[in-house]
Each structure stands twice: as structure tokens, then as C-alpha cells.
Amino acid sequence: MNKQQKIKHWQGIFEQQKSSGLAIIQFCRDNNINASTFYVWRKRLSDETIRVKKQQVIPFVIHEQAFTHPSIIKLTTLNGYQIDFESTLAHQALAKLLSVL
Numbered sequence: 001m002n003k004q005q006k007i008k009h010w011q012g013i014f015e016q017q018k019s020s021g022l023a024i025i026q027f028c029r030d031n032n033i034n035a036s037t038f039y040v041w042r043k044r045l046s047d048e049t050i051r052v053k054k055q056q057v058i059p060f061v062i063h064e065q066a067f068t069h070p071s072i073i074k075l076t077t078l079n080g081y082q083i084d085f086e087s088t089l090a091h092q093a094l095a096k097l098l099s100v101l
Contacts, residue, residue: 010041
């Protein structure tokens with residue numbers, strides 16, 4: 001069984017447990033599942049979900065326009081980091097800057 005198959009298998013088991021209305025320990029006993037393994041997979045998939053959520057991509061659109069006077073543009077990330085750069089920064093340089101974030 002490859003990783004994706006294992007993930008789907010355990011997601012199915014978690015759904016069965018929820019819909020059964022049984023406590024995890026009783027569900028595991030009734031279905032001949034090691035409770036420790038159940039908890040390990042539940043944590044593993046929970047951690048995977050958190051990691052995926054942290055890696056969300058937020059669209060960032062740059063509209064090219066002529067600036068008569070350079071101004072400062074401030075970019076703030078969801079976790080509070082801020083980057084200030086001049087509006088005259090070439091879009092290639094800005095793309096490179098954003099790629100390292």
C-alpha cells in the first residue's frame with residue numbers, strides 16, 4: 001500500500017469511528033485495530049492537514065503602472081512579517097524577492 005492509499009484507508013477508519021458513535025477504544029477493540037496505531041495515524045494526518053494549511057498560496061497581482069514619484073509599497077504576510085520596497089522596483093526583482101518567501 002502506498003502513502004496515498006494508507007492515508008485514504010485511515011481517513012475511512014476515522015469516518016467509521018465517528019459515525020459508529022463508539023469511543024475510540026471500544027471501536028478499536030470491536031474492529032481489531034491497535035488503539036496506539038489509531039492515535040498515531042490520527043496525529044499524523046492532523047499534522048499533515050496543518051502543514052497543508054500553512055502552505056496556502058495567496059494570489060498576488062501586480063498591475064503595471066507608471067509612477068511619477070517613487071513611493072513605498074508595504075507587503076504584510078498573514079503571520080505579520082512586513083517587507084517595504086520602492087514602487088519603482090522592477091517586477092523581475094519583486095518576483096525574485098517573493099519567490100524566497
